[in-house]
Amino acid sequence: MNMSRPAVHPLEAPPLTEGNAPRVRMKDVQGMPGTPGGLVLRLFQFLFAVVSLCVMVTTSDFPSVTAFCYLVAAVGLQSLWSLSLAMVDIYALLVRRSLRNARIVSLFTIGDGIISTLTFAAACASAGITVLIGNDLNRCAVNHCARFESAAAMAFISWFAVSPSFFLNFWSLASR
16 A cells, blocks of 8 residues: 655744734725715715805894804804815825824814814704794794704704714724
8 A cells, every 4th residue: 555644744833923913904984084975974064064154144143142153153163174174085085095094083083073062062052042032932033043943953964964974983093
C-alpha cells in the first residue's frame, strides 16, 4: 500500500495588535452626512424653516410676543445651519468623499442636537401662545392666528426633519 500521508505544517498565528485592528464598517446609511438621503433631509430642514420664518415675519404683530420672536430666531438659525450642512453634503457628493471623520460627525451631532432642541422649544412655545390667543382669549379676529399656527406647524415639521439627522449622526458617533 502506497498511500500518501498528509503532512501537517503548523502555521504561525499573526501577531495581535492592541487597538490597531481594522474595523469593518458598513456602508453609509441614507440620511447620514455625505449621502443623498442626508442631503434631502438637510434640504427639507432648510425649506420648512424658511417657510416658518417667512410666514412669521410677514405678520405685523409678531414682535409683541416673546415666543414668536424666539421662533423667528430659532428657525433663522435652523435655516442657516441646514443650508451650510446641505452645502457640505453637496460638496461631499460631488467629490465622492465620505464624511466619517470623528470630529466632523461630532460637530454635526452637537450642532443638530442644539438646533433641534431650540427649534422644538420655539415651536412648542409658539403653539402654546397661539392656543392661548385663539382658545382661551378668543382674540383670533384681532390677531393672525392662522399664520401663527402655520408658522408653528412648519417649525414642527422642520424639527421632524432634523431629528433623523441627529439620531443617525449620534448612532454613527456611538458605533465607533
